[in-house]
Amino acid sequence: MSVVDRIRDGDGTLAGVAGVVAVAAALLFAVSPLTASVPGEFSVFVDVGILFGLYAILVLGLDLQYGHTGLVNFGHVVFFAVGAYTVAILAAQDSFAGTSLGYPWPLALVAGVLVAAVVGAVVGATSLRLRDDFLAIATLATAEIFHTVTVNFTDTFGGNTGILGIPQPVSNLAGSFEKTMLATLVLFLGLAALTYAAVTRLTEAPYGRVLRAIRSDELVTRSVGKSTFRYKMQAFVYGAALAGLAGGLFALYNGAVAPSYFTIQVTVTVWIGMLLGGASNHRAVLGGLAVIMGLRLFSRFANDYAPVTSGEFASVRLIVVGMILVLVIRYRPAGIWGDAEELGVDT
Amino acid sequence: MGLVQNVVFGLVQGSYIAIAAIGFTMIYGIVNMINFAYGEYLTIGAFVGVIAAGLFPLPVAALVAMVGAGVASIVLAKLFFTPINETGPVPMLLTSIGLGLVLRNVIRLTAGRSARYYDTQTTTYEFTGIPDVPVGSVDLFGNFFVTSEHLVVVACAVAVFAILHTLLTRTDVGIAMRAMSDDEDLARVRGIDTQMIRNSVWILAGVLAGLAGVLIGIQTNVSVTTGFSQILQILAAAILGGAGSPYGAIAGSYIIGLVLALSTAFLPPSMTGISSAIAFLVLVGVLLVKPSGIAGQEVREA
Numbered sequence: 133m134s135v136v137d138r139i140r141d142g143d144g145t146l147a148g149v150a151g152v153v154a155v156a157a158a159l160l161f162a163v164s165p166l167t168a169s170v171p172g173e174f175s176v177f178v179d180v181g182i183l184f185g186l187y188a189i190l191v192l193g194l195d196l197q198y199g200h201t202g203l204v205n206f207g208h209v210v211f212f213a214v215g216a217y218t219v220a221i222l223a224a225q226d227s228f229a230g231t232s233l234g235y236p237w238p239l240a241l242v243a244g245v246l247v248a249a250v251v252g253a254v255v256g257a258t259s260l261r262l263r264d265d266f267l268a269i270a271t272l273a274t275a276e277i278f279h280t281v282t283v284n285f286t287d288t289f290g291g292n293t294g295i296l297g298i299p300q301p302v303s304n305l306a307g308s309f310e311k312t313m314l315a316t317l318v319l320f321l322g323l324a325a326l327t328y329a330a331v332t333r334l335t336e337a338p339y340g341r342v343l344r345a346i347r348s349d350e351l352v353t354r355s356v357g358k359s360t361f362r363y364k365m366q367a368f369v370y371g372a373a374l375a376g377l378a379g380g381l382f383a384l385y386n387g388a389v390a391p392s393y394f395t396i397q398v399t400v401t402v403w404i405g406m407l408l409g410g411a412s413n414h415r416a417v418l419g420g421l422a423v424i425m426g427l428r429l430f431s432r433f434a435n436d437y438a439p440v441t442s443g444e445f446a447s448v449r450l451i452v453v454g455m456i457l458v459l460v461i462r463y464r465p466a467g468i469w470g471d472a473e474e475l476g477v478d479t
Numbered sequence: 480m481g482l483v484q485n486v487v488f489g490l491v492q493g494s495y496i497a498i499a500a501i502g503f504t505m506i507y508g509i510v511n512m513i514n515f516a517y518g519e520y521l522t523i524g525a526f527v528g529v530i531a532a533g534l535f536p537l538p539v540a541a542l543v544a545m546v547g548a549g550v551a552s553i554v555l556a557k558l559f560f561t562p563i564n565e566t567g568p569v570p571m572l573l574t575s576i577g578l579g580l581v582l583r584n585v586i587r588l589t590a591g592r593s594a595r596y597y598d599t600q601t602t603t604y605e606f607t608g609i610p611d612v613p614v615g616s617v618d619l620f621g622n623f624f625v626t627s628e629h630l631v632v633v634a635c636a637v638a639v640f641a642i643l644h645t646l647l648t649r650t651d652v653g654i655a656m657r658a659m660s661d662d663e664d665l666a667r668v669r670g671i672d673t674q675m676i677r678n679s680v681w682i683l684a685g686v687l688a689g690l691a692g693v694l695i696g697i698q699t700n701v702s703v704t705t706g707f708s709q710i711l712q713i714l715a716a717a718i719l720g721g722a723g724s725p726y727g728a729i730a731g732s733y734i735i736g737l738v739l740a741l742s743t744a745f746l747p748p749s750m751t752g753i754s755s756a757i758a759f760l761v762l763v764g765v766l767l768v769k770p771s772g773i774a775g776q777e778v779r780e781a
Contacts, residue, residue: 204569204572206576258763258767259763262766263568264567264568264569265512265513265568265569265571266718266722266766268569268572269714269718270763270766273714273715273759273762274759274763276756276759277756277759277760280753281753284753284756285753400576400580403573404577407573443592444588447587447588448584450580450581451580451584451585451588453577454577454578454579454580454584455577455581456577457573457574457576457577457580458559458574458578458581461563461570461574461577462563462574465566465570
């Protein structure tokens with residue numbers, strides 16, 4: 133977020149440069165003989181920061197779908213999971229459970245993005261013609277179906293155990309645990325910046341205007357000769373592919389995938405981040421995501437001082453998260469940094 | 480296990496899904512929202528019922544649960560949904576998802592994680608002597624049993640259907656509900672107090688959720704996830720039947736119940752966990768062929 137957030141609105145080029153620099157710096161740092169140490173109390177920041185990089189890619193893809201095109205995808209986690217499981221199945225070696233084919237990881241990552249895109253195309257083809265809230269339900273149901281499949285088809289997906297033994301390329305380059313964490317943090321933030329650059333390029337082009345036209349009035353857009361279904365489909369597939377990329381990266385960072393990583397909680401977190409910041413504004417959605425993940429960080433520290441068990445504290449945190457969602461929709465429907473007029477909502 | 484046994488389970492499950500799905504689909508038809516927090520209304524009913532069952536006989540406890548869930552439903556609607564009524568279906572859906580998260584965790588904090596049980600006296604009626612006809616790996620007939628809880632669930636469902644039908648066809652409120660479901664503007668022009676009808680639907684939906692929660696509770700147990708584990712089935716049943724149509728919801732519920740129960744008969748034991756996924760495949764299939772459901776209003780845009 134540090135890099136991305138300071139960039140001026142619409143300046144995709146700067147994000148692109150920052151992304152390339154960050155990715156290069158992360159890789160150089162990983163192969164260099166430099167060592168690094170993270171003080172114990174800061175490791176949680178690095179941890180949440182890495183997750184932020186991944187969720188940033190997720191939320192940018194979701195914003196392309198909802199913020200720009202108005203597609204209510206409430207199954208975003210499924211594309212994240214498809215990317216992660218594809219990488220796991222193709223690249224893992226000697227997993228304890230499930231299928232592990234042991235192919236090279238770069239190939240698996242590319243496949244993860246492609247498979248997520250294909251799944252996105254299939255889901256899109258079947259549900260993009262539905263009314264908004266039914267699209268939400270259809271995508272939600274898709275996520276539930278995939279979750280059930282991963283739990284039950286043990287031979288392929290490893291059931292509740294999941295798939296272990298996924299190669300961790302950054303870890304192999306960097307050696308020590310702490311160095312790996314730092315290199316991964318910079319690398320993922322860099323990749324998030326590159327994603328930012330890519331989606332900004334897309335949405336600032338005339339193409340993005342068509343997407344926003346579909347969001348505000350599909351019928352009018354169609355009447356000026358645009359094939360709205362094709363545009364909706366493309367936006368949906370791009371978003372799915374980005375989620376697949378995030379999922380693949382997650383698998384290569386974590387070294388293991390399991391159904392418990394891919395719950396509706398992921399969908400809810402990116403949705404709240406997007407709505408809180410202000411849908412359709414890339415900087416705003418990242419800001420919103422930072423707020424909601426900052427809350428997660430804060431709650432980890434606060435739990436040390438609060439006289440409740442960590443289970444109770446988790447419940448309190450989810451109550452707060454739910455209330456934020458409810459209150460944002462009611463009082464700031466355009467989000468904190470969103471443009472109410474642009475989104476066509478009353479404040 | 481014979482096929483007949485699975486049909487029995489399917490009818491029982493269809494019955495309690497139907498009671499809940501009627502409430503769910505009426506909220507859709509009249510308030511025009513998909514209420515994803517509706518599963519939590521079942522949980523509230525189940526918990527109120529299990530607490531009341533410590534003080535009163537079970538039928539009275541069930542009534543207390545229905546009143547409790549009805550009150551919860553109207554209060555939550557006034558607090559969360561009525562203020563954003565005009566913003567359209569998506570903000571309403573998102574709000575209900577947030578509310579569901581809040582309710583589930585409030586219940587977890589207050590009620591704890593351990594399951595609770597209704598103290599019921601189960602009588603099991605065994606039916607034997609039906610010749611077993613094996614087809615492939617499935618025994619078609621064979622012995623089967625029915626418990627007193629099964630009978631209670633089905634009887635309650637039939638009673639609900641009868642009362643609902645009377646309400647919708649014979650009373651002013653019910654006729655106004657149908658009118659609003661068809662065309663809200665026209666209903667308002669004709670002098671129907673639309674806000675009053677909305678409130679009635681919230682209460683009715685809550686009452687039905689409370690009953691469904693108790694019925695699920697007496698068969699298994701009561702826990703934080705009692706309602707949440709049902710919401711996708713309820714949703715599938717309501718959409719399958721055509722969102723907004725109470726009669727369609729009844730049909731959809733029995734289809735879902737039977738599909739779930741029969742899929743366990745035909746799937747190998749290791750695969751029984753995917754039966755809920757099958758319910759959604761049925762749902763997605765229906766949405767593809769007829770996006771408005773079996774008896775529903777048009778949901779496809781333009």
